[in-house]
Amino acid sequence: MICDHCGEKEAHVHMTRISGGEKQELHLCQKCAEKSDQLGISSDVFSFPKMLSGILSKSQSGSKQMAKSEQLSCANCGLSYQEFTERGLFGCSQCYDSFADNLDYIVQKVQGSKAHSGKVPRDKFPDHQLTLKIKELREELEQMVREEKYERAAELRDEIKEIEERLADSDGE
């Protein structure tokens, strides 16, 4: 078997990577294997840009929007969409706006989801913690109603109301 990377030498290192139920195999000669990251089963062939190009080329066939986007570049850092798909890296935070049209598709493919649901910088979105708290309390409230613990449910309802009022106040400021 010939090395997948240099295409010259005999492959002695065989790697299998299973991701999302898909199996990929890679056969490398000693030299190319040493050059690939020493820390395990990663190598150029599986690098993110290569996989991203794969995702994009599949989607591009027949898509007008994708064809249009190839001309796009980021007004802030000058990165072209083409470069992004080749390297798999954005050039600045503005790129997320510049390439917004295609982003949902890419992000969905890469992450299996389109929207963040974790931590938020406190100073920028001071309300966020309260919104989360309300969500949590509502879930507990439903639980209590299901369990017919109406006393606790009433407490929770009041607590939610109070937080909602605080949120409404801060919106008005």
Added chain:
Amino acid sequence: MANDSESRIDLELGSWLKEEGKSSEVVISSRIRLARNLSSRPFPNRAQEEALKDIDDEIAEVLLEFGRTGLKRYNLAELNDLEKLTLVEKHLLSRQQSRESGGRSVYLNEEQTISIMSNEEDHLRMQFIAPGEELDTAWQEASSFDDLLDERLDFAFDRKYGYLTACPTNLGTGLRASVMLHLPGLSLAGSIKKLLGSIGKFGLTFRGLYGEGSEAEGSIYQLSNQVTLGRSEEEIIESLESVLGQIKSQEKKTRAEIMAEREAEIKDRIFRALGVLKHAYSLASMESVRLISLLLLGRCYGIIKIEREKLFKLLIKTRPAHLQLLNGGSLPPEERDLKRAEIFRRELAGV
């Protein structure tokens, strides 16, 4: 204090490798990594040298101000290749970052439980490491540190996509939670491939830490989350922990099973490993990893009396860059193997 060039890097083990934590017979350590970027600066891959320096200095000013964490800055331009590779072997610097120099730094605390890289793939890559199974603790620490920085730095954040990162694979939480695992039981039973196949379905990655093949040398693996968006940090950690719980119980069960079914063979392997390490005249790097792994297992079975810390110390200190730095300069691989064998003979003489 004026240090000579040999002692710029602390060659001692980090406390996260030295100390025993929860489930540390299987879970060596837990690690939380957060990726953050400054909103108004180009990402490192697109920043010119001057811009990189500015970003590095802006970050330095804020990080060094937090005196209580005792962070020390190492400018990558001032470290030589051996020093950088030593930090890679200590799992405190990424391999990618070790190839870089100007406009980039790594910040470490004295215990080596915090490692912060500036201008890696993102402006900030912050890692918090704890011994044993402690993802929650590490996350709490990481998150409160992140809060502190957030007061001083303007992080790139989008309401919909979360924390913006150079690569979409880190988008959202910017969180990579990982555990370093020692799985000699599952390796000896030939069950690693099966495990590898089932883990992908949970949005997790599993890879060997040493060596290049799919069967990792020394049975040391890293389990981490693949997906960073759409789930909260707590949810990501919880799902990692639940898979970890399965792996842990499988590993423990398998260790007991192989000892019951293949006692003579397993004991023979462990004592042969000890014999080779105690007496070999030349030891290759990966060979020694494989053998130490068996001693760690022997220790867990209670058939070899040796401190865990000593084994990890030997593991790390006999990696190529450590050996050369201890030697005071570069050594060809054959000579390293002699040096490595010499250290093992000396350190294991009383075992």
